[in-house]
Amino acid sequence: MQYVWDFRPVWLNFGVLLEGLVNTLKLSGFSIGLGLVIGLVLAMGRLAPTRFLSIPATAIIEFYRNTPPLVHFFWYFYGLPILTGISLTPFAAAAAALSVQSGAFFAEVFRGGIVSVERGQWEAGRAIGMGHAQLMRRVILPQAFRRMIPPLMERSFELVKTTSLAATLTYGELVYKAMVLATQTYRPMEIYSTVAVMFFTVLFLASLGMRAVEHRLARRAAR
């Protein structure tokens, strides 16, 4: 049996797919931004000197890192409204699930970067009388930041791929648009192949960009 490819339905509906891609990027951008904030808060909590902060922060981080994102998507979309009485749009539920889930991963990147700053730096800061927050802001974070950039970007690419799960909540991102088109045109192969290429193009270009940034960082560090 020889499959006959027919990409015409794809070209005719390419605008729909592009719209999906824009929504994918919208969801990604929003979740990365919020996720970074959540991640920073969680990391600070985990590293805080008091257990009242470090234990809950650690629990949230570990829980979200060790459970499937899909479960969180469903939990936020179908479960959370029951608890709060506020129902979320598919976009809001997906963004919330993604932000918290990625926040847990971002937090570990932040923590890793912070912990990697040499002990002497902490001691030097304390020796001149800096408090914990001051020390973080003025001494540690500026040094740790550079090392965090590559893993943060890597994690963000993971997030972009995970946005595809928002299709299960009927949010109109790229995969959802593809599902709709596939049932309309009966050309799932062509449509999903195109979608794969679209994701690949975006992510591959982004990772090439990341390598360039890494390269620049390494060169600057070497100087």
Place this chain on the structure above:
Amino acid sequence: MNYSFQFGEILANGDLLLRGLKLTVLLFVLAFSGALVCGLFIGVARGSSRRVPNLIATAYIELFRNTPVLVQLIWFYYALPALSGWQPTAFTAAALGLFLNTSAYCAEIWRAGLQSLPAGQWEAGRAIGMSEWQLLRRVVVPQALARMVPAFTNRGVELAKMTSIASTITVQELMYEAKMLSTQTFLPLETFTVVAVIYFVLIYPGTLAAYALERRLNSKGA
């Protein structure tokens, strides 16, 4: 916030979830064991200085790492019957997709592990006439494996989470059964909470093991 939780009804349907869980575990075991082995071959090709194998392996790895698993699973679900004429079950398509995806990631771990070995070890093996496969089996893999175990464990954790995506192509694993249960009982909050906890209990030991292995490795290196 005065919602009264009804976990009882969910737990009463435990057998349903358990049935799904079995399939989740089966998916994991099939995909992971296959990927560990297949990853070695792709990883060797990726690390090879020969152009053609290197190019194929690189393309394979980049393709799988730069597209969402969901798209990969759906694609296999439709592509296998269309291209080969063979109609796999949803389970087979999912297992195959997860296996191929995880192989790509395992290949990178293998490559890094193989390259971490000093060149002198390869040379010593070649100098006594070992073939490349003998070298891999007897010299390289035994030494590199210890260093790679934490990375493989992390990969296993990622795969375990990924199995849930098989539910979207109607594989009746844990996540699928959870969706069914939540609509039957009208208790999505309880259902997805319980299911999240089940996944956590299943997966967290893996993460803890990776932490412990990494610590042991670091202290050994110091």
Place this chain on the structure above:
Amino acid sequence: MANVLPADVLPADATPVLAVEGLRKSFGTNEVLKGIDLKVGAGERIAILGSSGSGKSTFLRCINFMETPSAGRIALDGTPIGTEGRNGALTAKSGELRRLRTRVGMIFQQFNLFPHMSVLENVMEGPVTVKGLPKAEARAKAQDYLKRVGLAEKADQYPQRLSGGQQQRVAIARALAMEPEILLFDEPTSSLDPELVGEVLDVILGLSREGRTMLLVTHELGFAYHFATRVLFLHEGRIHEQGTPDEVLKNPREERTQAFLHRFSAFHF
């Protein structure tokens, strides 16, 4: 040119154990070996001298095809190794390569013992996996060779626990266990603490009394003098001068050789 072939060393009709003709090797555009000719008779011991970067290691490594020669011919017992490819480079199939390497042993500057195997297992590894010897036989043989290098009592230790000198002696036993016709040593004592050099050189001298064919790269001129039947001085990828130890080391004819030896003013035989 002083490139005299020592026809007097070989009986006229004897096939050399190793014959190298017009050997060239380039890394990219950098030609490291620029045409080397060498015939080695059975039982000859050849010391190779030369300054850093002159191509000594590359030469040894071409002999057992750890590096593939870019041009030229290499023959063992009269049988050429590999076939000439399109661009003149030699290529050998993997089976031929493995057979070659069981016939030509190599000892490295960095020992390169297998750290996950005991000393005995290191020595057994080649005979068992490459030659397919039964384990018991390989073990007995390995124990023999360990005794020969004076390390019988270390058989069950792991390499990390041994001193550098002991590790290098195990590496020699590992090469011997393959029962090769030729042994190649690439600066076997260069990464050893001075007080450990002697024990390794003693083992190598012991081998020379057995009449083994050996090629050895070294910076230990005193040792080279006692060890070698012939000394080669390599310069910029060519054999610049060769002859008996007395000729090359005591009365070098070439200016370069003299300059090289002069740098080792502190050496005495």
